[in-house]
Amino acid sequence: MKLNGLFPQQGLIVSCQALDHEPLHGGDTMAKMARAAVQSGAIGIRTNGAADIVRIKKEVDVPVIGLIKRDIPGSAVFITPTLTEVQAIVTAGADIVALDITDREGRLDTVKPLIVYAHERGVAVMADISTLEEGLAAEALGVDFIGTTLSGYTPYSVQQEAPDFELVRGLADRVQVPVVAEGRIWTPEDAAQALDSGASYVVVGSAITRPQLITARYVEALKRYG
Ligand SMILES: CC(=O)N[C@H](C=O)[C@@H](O)[C@H](O)[C@H](O)COP(=O)(O)O
Numbered sequence: 001m002k003l004n005g006l007f008p009q010q011g012l013i014v015s016c017q018a019l020d021h022e023p024l025h026g027g028d029t030m031a032k033m034a035r036a037a038v039q040s041g042a043i044g045i046r047t048n049g050a051a052d053i054v055r056i057k058k059e060v061d062v063p064v065i066g067l068i069k070r071d072i073p074g075s076a077v078f079i080t081p082t083l084t085e086v087q088a089i090v091t092a093g094a095d096i097v098a099l100d101i102t103d104r105e106g107r108l109d110t111v112k113p114l115i116v117y118a119h120e121r122g123v124a125v126m127a128d129i130s131t132l133e134e135g136l137a138a139e140a141l142g143v144d145f146i147g148t149t150l151s152g153y154t155p156y157s158v159q160q161e162a163p164d165f166e167l168v169r170g171l172a173d174r175v176q177v178p179v180v181a182e183g184r185i186w187t188p189e190d191a192a193q194a195l196d197s198g199a200s201y202v203v204v205g206s207a208i209t210r211p212q213l214i215t216a217r218y219v220e221a222l223k224r225y226g
Pocket residue numbers: 015017067079149150153182183184185203204205206207
């Protein structure tokens with residue numbers, strides 16, 4: 001099994017994110033989510049924004065994967081798009097920087113300095129990719145983790161409601177760095193299947209930390225009774 005010293009065992013990483021339009025945004029809500037997750041056995045936390053990275057680092061004693069989502073007009077890349085966000089994530093104290101390493105807008109040719117910046121400061125890098133080819137390119141660029149985060153979120157990747165276990169399997173067969181299964185993992189059984197498919201770690205977000213999406217699934221299931 002491929003492991004990274006930051007996470008010496010396989011396990012669950014909980015994504016605690018609430019963007020500014022989401023009901024749980026702000027204050028110490030995500031830090032409390034993180035505390036609850038770690039209390040029950042999460043081995044790591046993934047979070048968005050410098051403020052939540054700082055709060056969560058104070059709140060829990062597990063590695064934190066930090067990202068900053070930013071919309072840049074005319075660009076589809078939104079997870080840690082530029083060096084400015086990498087700098088802010090490193091300054092906030094994240095252990096791992098997560099960033100988009102997709103084959104869009106010439107990114108595969110321009111992202112290397114972002115990786116180097118993090119590494120020079122002792123911070124690991126997680127590549128958020130959407131296809132096997134992007135995963136192979138990310139490994140060649142020297143990242144420490146490869147996550148399936150963006151499968152289904154680029155127009156050319158597999159579009160499905162289920163997690164992309166096939167991508168997990170393909171990556172696990174081909175790359176030497178740990179594979180992180182992430183995206184649309186809604187049940188404990190999905191999470192176990194992700195590890196069975198060869199992932200070293202599994203990130204679960206919405207199913208644990210976005211009550212508005214959890215509620216919507218229940219409401220949808222009960223619709224015919226309304
Ligand atoms: C595509 C995108 O923007 N993904 C973001 C990446 O950090 C988050 O909004 C997701 O919640 C995270 O990837 C976890 O996935 P899920 O919430 O499906 O368990």
